[in-house]
Amino acid sequence: MNQIMLNEVQIDEIRKLAEEKRRSLGFVGETPIANDIFTILDKLDIMLLEYPIEPEGDRPAFSAAIMYSEESNKKLTFIGLNTADYYDKQIFAIAHELYHYYTKSGSHLSRPEYEKNNLIEVKANRFAAEFLLPETVLESIVLDEFKTSSLEKIQHKTLLRFIARLHCTWWLPYRSLVRRLHEIGTISSEQYAELYVVDERNPRGEYGKISQAINKEVFLKLNQPTKNIGTSPNKIEVIIRNFEDNLIDEDKFAETLSLFNKTPDEFGYEIKVSQDDLDELDAFFSEEDDDEN
Amino acid sequence: MKINLTHPNPALISIIENPKQMITLDANFLIPPDRSRITKRSIGFEQFKKIWLDPIFSAFPNLAIHESVYDELVGISAQKYVDVKRNSKPPEIIVHKDSSLTEIERILRDTIESKIASLTKYDPMIDNKDDRGEVKSLSFIAVKGLLYFAAHDNNAIQLIEKSEEWSTGLDNVQAIKMYELIYYLCKNNLGSKTAMKMLYKYQYYLTNHEKSINPSWGDFSSNMDSLYELNDTTLNF
Numbered sequence: 001m002n003q004i005m006l007n008e009v010q011i012d013e014i015r016k017l018a019e020e021k022r023r024s025l026g027f028v029g030e031t032p033i034a035n036d037i038f039t040i041l042d043k044l045d046i047m048l049l050e051y052p053i054e055p056e057g058d059r060p061a062f063s064a065a066i067m068y069s070e071e072s073n074k075k076l077t078f079i080g081l082n083t084a085d086y087y088d089k090q091i092f093a094i095a096h097e098l099y100h101y102y103t104k105s106g107s108h109l110s111r112p113e114y115e116k117n118n119l120i121e122v123k124a125n126r127f128a129a130e131f132l133l134p135e136t137v138l139e140s141i142v143l144d145e146f147k148t149s150s151l152e153k154i155q156h157k158t159l160l161r162f163i164a165r166l167h168c169t170w171w172l173p174y175r176s177l178v179r180r181l182h183e184i185g186t187i188s189s190e191q192y193a194e195l196y197v198v199d200e201r202n203p204r205g206e207y208g209k210i211s212q213a214i215n216k217e218v219f220l221k222l223n224q225p226t227k228n229i230g231t232s233p234n235k236i237e238v239i240i241r242n243f244e245d246n247l248i249d250e251d252k253f254a255e256t257l258s259l260f261n262k263t264p265d266e267f268g269y270e271i272k273v274s275q276d277d278l279d280e281l282d283a284f285f286s287e288e289d290d291d292e293n
Numbered sequence: 294m295k296i297n298l299t300h301p302n303p304a305l306i307s308i309i310e311n312p313k314q315m316i317t318l319d320a321n322f323l324i325p326p327d328r329s330r331i332t333k334r335s336i337g338f339e340q341f342k343k344i345w346l347d348p349i350f351s352a353f354p355n356l357a358i359h360e361s362v363y364d365e366l367v368g369i370s371a372q373k374y375v376d377v378k379r380n381s382k383p384p385e386i387i388v389h390k391d392s393s394l395t396e397i398e399r400i401l402r403d404t405i406e407s408k409i410a411s412l413t414k415y416d417p418m419i420d421n422k423d424d425r426g427e428v429k430s431l432s433f434i435a436v437k438g439l440l441y442f443a444a445h446d447n448n449a450i451q452l453i454e455k456s457e458e459w460s461t462g463l464d465n466v467q468a469i470k471m472y473e474l475i476y477y478l479c480k481n482n483l484g485s486k487t488a489m490k491m492l493y494k495y496q497y498y499l500t501n502h503e504k505s506i507n508p509s510w511g512d513f514s515s516n517m518d519s520l521y522e523l524n525d526t527t528l529n530f
Contacts, residue, residue, distance in 0.1 A: 246294075246295040246506065247451070248447060249294045250331070250502055250503070251328060251330065254330065270501075271502070272500060273499050273500050278333075281332060281495060281499075284487070285334060285340060
């Protein structure tokens, strides 16, 4: 199936939206968002739920999901993030979900394959790229560096080094950067095709070696799944309040917290059973066991 | 789970008066409770059968489960137990099947199911396993006008008890909790009193927190006596 292409008007709308949102969040000009994407979620009062979900067979796992719920007339927004994905893709996925948040395009579960053929998803991907690295900034960087807006005559290795520097500064996935350079007409279709098939995650590959020479720490960070299990402090508070209000029992409390690698103990709720009670239960049930035998 | 002894439960009163009424069971009434995370001891199925299931089946001749609850039992001992009860003549348990719903009942069931599902982890669109049994059971019995649902899960109980506040459509369904049937069995000499006391302790009065919110066995039984105006001394240990 052919991929959907955005027209100039649609691209312009997305560019303006991304610029406006970046500015309102305090990111002006050549300021990378990178890791600050998580702070942005806090600022927007969006609760983040992190959990690693591996793909099942050839069905790609979701990247991120945005959900809304309403409680006592207060609208709650959650982003579920699949932390089994590479870290730079996690950042991109959050930026993608922010498009749905800003445009109120509804509850949404993003799967990589589905997105290429759906207009809203193509727009959300374009927004994510624009939000993380604005087109005007990218054009300006290219011009500053090469003194020309066209890189068609630039050799492959030079392009790889350039992309590696962009990658480690702006934290946009390698392939998104390649796509951005093609979208703004800086590289040719042949260069795009050649760059797109590079084994970009392999630390021993050409691109991996170049990137590590530039910034090993960041390259390795961006190319690893974090597998984090966690949630916003607000969400943990909801779980604790549910327990305090006797809406869930201790077993469910401990079980739910364990999903986020937390224990009741950490919040001052130690689950204790007296030795006398344990002995009493043991004596009774052991007797029953003997009867059965 | 917190025990509520502030008001008598009309469902238990009705069951005390006529134990032959149909009671639909949630899966946690048929599967041994497992608090081994806390106690390092679980209850084996044979033990559970002897102290709980056999007395329950001898006390109530019209028990039922929904087919989705039966599905939850696949591959575990409880399934064989239910199969024997189901195939006995006359059957000692029946399985509610959605295929028995008329077209109008199905529409009504879907409406109730969507209302309940939004308050649980079950999503009818993907038909996941989480909370599936309780959602399917409750919507079925609500549509069929069946009254009693016996459960140990706090969420299922709240769907019934807060039906008006949460608009779940379960206004006519009544919940019967495990501790109420522990009391019933004990009071009617239908189960070992020591076993009932131990089951009560295991489920409701084990941790320091539970001891701070729930009554001891002695207080529980005397409070239940007062609530249901039963004053003999069969619960003294």
